[in-house]
Structures are given as structure tokens and as C-alpha cells.
Amino acid sequence: MLEILGRRCDSFCDSHNRRHFLRVGALGLGGLSLPQILRAAEETEQAKSVSAAKLSSRGSVLGHKAIIMVYLPGGPSHQDMYDLKMEAPAEIRGSFRPINTNVSGIQICEHLPKLAAMMDKFAIIRSLYGSPDQHASDMCMSGYPIGARGRQENHPSLGSALSKLQGPVDRAVPPFVGLTIKTKHAPYSNPGYPGFLGAAHAPFQPDGEGMANMRLQGVSLDQLRDRRSLLQEVDRFRRWQDSSADMSAYDSYTQKAFDVLTSSKLVEALDIEKETATTRDLYGRGSADPAFGEDAGPHWMDQFLIARRLVEAGVRCVTLSFGSWDRHHSNFARLPSQLAMFDQAITALVTDLHQRGIADDVSVVAWGEFGRTPRINKDAGRDHWPQASCCLLAGGGMRTGQVIGSTNRLGEVPQDRPIHYQDVFATLYRQLGIDVNQVTIPDHSGRPQYLVDRREPIRELV
Numbered sequence: 206m207l208e209i210l211g212r213r214c215d216s217f218c219d220s221h222n223r224r225h226f227l228r229v230g231a232l233g234l235g236g237l238s239l240p241q242i243l244r245a246a247e248e249t250e251q252a253k254s255v256s257a258a259k260l261s262s263r264g265s266v267l268g269h270k271a272i273i274m275v276y277l278p279g280g281p282s283h284q285d286m287y288d289l290k291m292e293a294p295a296e297i298r299g300s301f302r303p304i305n306t307n308v309s310g311i312q313i314c315e316h317l318p319k320l321a322a323m324m325d326k327f328a329i330i331r332s333l334y335g336s337p338d339q340h341a342s343d344m345c346m347s348g349y350p351i352g353a354r355g356r357q358e359n360h361p362s363l364g365s366a367l368s369k370l371q372g373p374v375d376r377a378v379p380p381f382v383g384l385t386i387k388t389k390h391a392p393y394s395n396p397g398y399p400g401f402l403g404a405a406h407a408p409f410q411p412d413g414e415g416m417a418n419m420r421l422q423g424v425s426l427d428q429l430r431d432r433r434s435l436l437q438e439v440d441r442f443r444r445w446q447d448s449s450a451d452m453s454a455y456d457s458y459t460q461k462a463f464d465v466l467t468s469s470k471l472v473e474a475l476d477i478e479k480e481t482a483t484t485r486d487l488y489g490r491g492s493a494d495p496a497f498g499e500d501a502g503p504h505w506m507d508q509f510l511i512a513r514r515l516v517e518a519g520v521r522c523v524t525l526s527f528g529s530w531d532r533h534h535s536n537f538a539r540l541p542s543q544l545a546m547f548d549q550a551i552t553a554l555v556t557d558l559h560q561r562g563i564a565d566d567v568s569v570v571a572w573g574e575f576g577r578t579p580r581i582n583k584d585a586g587r588d589h590w591p592q593a594s595c596c597l598l599a600g601g602g603m604r605t606g607q608v609i610g611s612t613n614r615l616g617e618v619p620q621d622r623p624i625h626y627q628d629v630f631a632t633l634y635r636q637l638g639i640d641v642n643q644v645t646i647p648d649h650s651g652r653p654q655y656l657v658d659r660r661e662p663i664r665e666l667v
Contacts, residue, residue, distance in 0.1 A: 267566035269374045270637045271516035272363065272601070273554065274524045275509075275571035276342045276385070277547075278393045278501040279531030282577035282587050283595035284616040285540055287313050287608075288331045290579075293615050297579050300537050308606045316544035319552040325606035326555050326564075328666060330596040332610025332619035335626045336575050338591045340531070341392030342385070344574055346524060347400070348630040348657045351392065361406065361646065362397030363630065364522035366656055368406040369646055370639060374519035377470045382515050383408030384508050384525040386493065389500045396524045401648040408524065411475065474518035477510050484510070488553040491546060495529065497539060502526030504543065506550040513557055516567055521637075530573055534584035547571075555599045568601025568636050570629065579615045592618050596629060601636040603666045627659035635662045 284290055289303045289312070303312035306324035313321055313329070320327065336344040343357045344350050352358035361369065364381035373380045383396025399406040473479065489506035496504045504527070512523040527550065528543050551571055558564040576594035577587030593612050599605060610622035634641045634656060641660045645653035 265566050267517065267563045269371075269519070269521065270566055270568075270601075271520065272367075272522050272568040272570070272633060272637060273509075273512045273516065274346065274363070274397075274522065275551070275569070276345045276502070276524065276526045277528055277530050277571060277573035278342065278388075278526050279340065279529055279573065280575040280577060280589060281530040281573045281595065282532065282536065282540070283331065283333075283593060283612070284577070284579060285314060285536065285587075286317065286544070287329045287595050287597070288612060288616055289314060290614065290616050293579070296581050297615050299581060301540075311608055314544065316541050317548045319548045323552055323556070326559065326599055328598045328603060328605045329608045330598070330610055330624050330629070330663075331608055331612060332621065332623050333572070333576075333594040333596050333626065333629070334592065334619050334623055336591055336594065338589050339392070339574060340390065341574060342395045342526065343392065343398075344626050345572055346395060346397040348627040356392075356395065356398050357400050359400045360654070361400040361402045361656075362395075362408075362524075363633065363656075364397040364408055364524060365399040365402050365406040366634075366639075366646065367521045367637065368399075369402050370644065371521060374521065375470060378474070378515075378519035379409035379471070380519075380521040381406070381408045382520050382523050383410045384511060384523065385410075386495070386503055386505075386526065388495065388502075393501055393526065397522070401654070402646065408522075470518050474514045474520075475511060477507060477514065480510065480514075484557070487557065489546065489549045491550075496527075496543065497529050499529040499531075501529035501531065504528055504546045506546060506553070509550040509554045510557075513554060513561075513567075517561075517563070527571075532577065532586050533582065533588055534586040536577075536581070536586045538585070551597070551599075558600055564600045565602045566600075568603065568633055569599040570596065570633060571598075572596040572629075576616075579617050590617075596624075598629075598666065601633070603632070603636060607665060609663065609665050624663060625659055627657040628661065628663050630657045631660050632662040632666050635667060 284297075285299055285301050289301060290298050291303060292298075302315045304315045304318065304321050305312055306321040308324040311324055311329075313324070337350050339350055341351055341356075346362040346364070347357040347360050348363075349358040349360045364383070368380045371380065381397065385394055385396040388394045396408045396410060477485070488510045491504045491506040493503050493505050495501055502525075508525045508527070512525060515523050527547060530543075532539065551569075555564070555569060558567050558569070573594065575589060575591040578590045580587075582588055593616065610624050611620050612618060613620045631641050634644075639656070641656050645655055648654050
């Protein structure tokens with residue numbers, strides 16, 4: 206087992222002394238080894254859709270199309286973020302007030318001022334529906350809920366589908382990376398399961414508690430950048446490999462695994478200490494610990510910056526989770542601070558993408574599994590409400606500066622232009638260069654499967 210070992214990091218780990226690492230033999234993918242990933246990548250290369258590849262690279266500054274998927278665990282409150290109901294009774298509307306945005310006629314929550322100031326770079330869906338009452342990221346990662354056939358109804362997540370259909374941009378960089386932290390409530394931790402595609406197309410999840418550093422048998426990041434020192438370590442491993450009978454089964458894919466090391470492109474992408482203080486301040490730091498000490502996502506703004514660095518390095522899909530939105534109590538006490546952190550992180554990401562000239566190449570989506578009850582409960586919270594939810598979109602060449610759909614007067618159900626979760630997926634796939642009306646993936650039995658059941662992109666966005 207090779208490990209790339211990094212120095213202790215305190216600067217964005219909320220003062221906790223943690224070591225973060227990537228194992229080269231097994232990359233924290235449920236036993237899937239790097240050689241298996243590379244083997245799958247080669248097989249994928251043969252199965253790429255030529256038309257999709259042409260579309261995905263057309264006019265691309267980045268060189269490929271990518272997506273950053275932000276999951277808001279627990280179900281964000283649509284009527285306290287983007288769909289405030291000021292004419293509803295007090296027990297419905299709550300204490301937050303709307304503010305104007307830089308797009309005439311669009312108002313959002315007062316605790317999202319940065320988003321309001323650049324609303325022209327975002328699109329809001331207020332009439333989202335289609336998810337059951339399930340505390341899980343499955344719907345947000347694949348368009349399918351937990352069902353009779355298991356997680357995501359055994360369908361591949363969007364990231365896994367990209368891995369299969371388009372493969373890696375660079376052999377030294379996995380096409381699909383999941384930054385989601387582990388939680389006790391496992392359905393929150395789904396970074397995007399591969400479904401019937403199998404482990405070869407599961408997301409790469411750097412093992413351990415976070416994403417700060419990597420290590421190779423005690424070689425630090427600085428030493429890793431020293432190619433001579435690195436090659437000495439690799440040569441030492443190869444000599445041991447040649448003399449070991451146990452290593453006789455290693456094949457060419459194991460040798461290709463060293464491409465990851467000798468390139469160190471993935472290492473560099475995960476090292477956000479290379480960023481300027483100005484950029485770090487733009488995103489904010491946050492904490493790797495679960496928000497509010499609850500069993501959900503972290504308030505870790507660094508992950509948004511890591512996601513941007515990863516797509517620039519060649520990753521096609523990055524998933525992450527942010528915050529704890531299951532506010533059965535203390536909704537109006539806790540949301541202001543959480544909304545402020547989300548406001549900073551999401552606007553920093555989109556600002557950064559535009560400043561770097563890659564906004565049209567990178568789609569961004571932020572949403573949760575359902576909305577919250579219109580009526581405020583006795584604990585000053587809102588309960589589960591699958592009937593209506595919301596979605597925030599940016600980049601990817603989508604038409605922004607607009608709100609799509611509406612809910613009724615109390616925010617109970619979609620009223621104008623209901624949008625299903627799968628409608629959003631059909632749109633995202635299209636912007637990634639994949640025609641969901643044409644592209645299929647064979648399942649275990651060889652039967653071709655469409656990526657989603659609803660296959661019409663949202664016309665207002667494309």
C-alpha cells in the first residue's frame with residue numbers, strides 16, 4: 206500500500222489536528238483499487254459517445270464540460286430562502302424579510318445579500334417537485350430516490366454516468382470526485398452512487414476526514430513536488446514489487462497507477478494552500494465538522510474552492526454537501542448564520558468561475574431533498590414538505606438572471622411551471638454535452654437504460 210502523507214493542517218480544519226490522505230492501492234472507494242479504476246477508464250474510452258465529446262468541448266475555455274453539485278442535507282426551507290410569502294399569515298411567513306436583487310422584480314431572503322447582488326449570474330427554480338419524504342441525497346445526485354431496487358433505484362448518479370460515458374480528461378485525474386463527509390445517517394453521505402454501473406464508476410473519495418493533503422510513505426507534499434525524490438520512492442517500491450511473489454498478479458494497470466503519483470496533478474488540485482489569501486478570503490474557511498454539531502454536512506466553504514480547483518484539473522463532476530437544513534426547531538435562530546456562510550461560498554464559487562473565464566464550462570447546482578412546511582411548528586421550526594422545494598443554478602451556459610415557476614400563496618404546492626427533479630437533470634446532462642433522448646447505458650443484463658425518465662430540458666434555461 207502506497208500512501209501520500211501530508212503535513213498537519215490547521216489553517217482550514219477549524220483548529221483540529223488532522224491528517225488527510227489518499228491511498229494509492231485502494232482509494233477509499235469501497236475496496237476499489239486504482240488499477241481497477243484505470244482499467245475501467247480504458248474500457249470507458251472505447252465506449253465514449255463521439256457526438257457527446259464534440260458537443261462537450263465545443264467552444265470550451267476549460268477544455269471540457271464539468272459540474273459542481275452542492276447537496277444541502279435535510280431539506281432547505283424554500284420559503285425562507287428564495288420564495289418568501291410576505292402576504293401570508295405570520296405563522297406561515299416567518300420573521301425573515303425579502304430584499305431586492307440586481308435583477309428587477311426578483312426578491313430573495315435578506316440573509317442572502319451577496320446572492321442578491323449578483324442574481325443575474327444565477328437562476329432560481331421555485332416550483333421544484335418530485336422527491337418523496339426521504340432524508341437522502343439520492344434524488345439530488347441521480348434524479349432517483351431510494352426505491353425497491355435500492356439506493357437511487359439502482360440507477361447511476363450523474364457523476365457516475367459521466368465517468369462511464371466520457372471517461373477521464375486526464376489519466377492522472379479521476380473523472381468523478383465526491384467531497385461529501387461521512388455521517389451517521391448514511392443516506393446523507395451518498396456522494397453519488399454508481400448504481401448498476403458498479404464500483405468502477407464510483408466517485409473517488411479521498412480517505413480520512415477531509416481533503417487537505419496526501420502522502421507517500423512519509424513523503425510530504427513538498428517532497429512530492431520534488432520529482433527526483435518521488436521517483437526514488439517509486440523505484441524503491443518497484444524493486445520490492447519485482448522481488449515479491451505476492452506482487453506477481455500486478456498488471457499494466459498497476460504500473461499506470463504511478464501516473465497519478467508522477468503527475469501529482471490531483472495532489473496539486475487538493476492543495477488549496479497554493480491559493481492566494483485574497484481567494485481564500487473570498488470563499489471563507491468554515492469547518493470540516495458537521496454543522497451545529499448535528500448529523501449532516503459541514504459549514505466548510507473550503508470545499509467550494511477545492512471543487513473549482515478539481516474541475517480545472519480535469520475532474521468532470523464534483524459533489525459536496527453543505528450545512529444542516531433539517532430545521533424542525535430553531536429555524537429562524539440558526540438559518541441566519543448558515544445562510545450567510547452559504548451565501549459567501551456559493552457566490553464566491555460563481556464569481557471565481559466567471560473571473561477565470563470558465564463559467565460557461567462549469568454548471569453549478571445547489572438543492573436539497575425536499576422543502577419545509579409552510580406552517581411554522583410549536584418549536585419555531587418547519588417540518589418535512591416534499592410537495593414543493595427549490596433549486597439554485599448557475600454557469601454551464603444556462604440562461605441566468607431569472608426565476609422559473611412559482612408556488613401558491615402559502616408556498617404549499619407548485620402553481621406555475623412545475624419543474625421535476627429529473628427535468629433539472631435533463632438540463633444538466635444537456636449542458637454537459639449529453640443528449641438524454643439519445644444516450645443510453647446498458648445495465649447488468651445488457652438492456653439499454655436512459656439516464657432519466659423525464660427527458661426534456663428546461664426550455665427557459667437552454
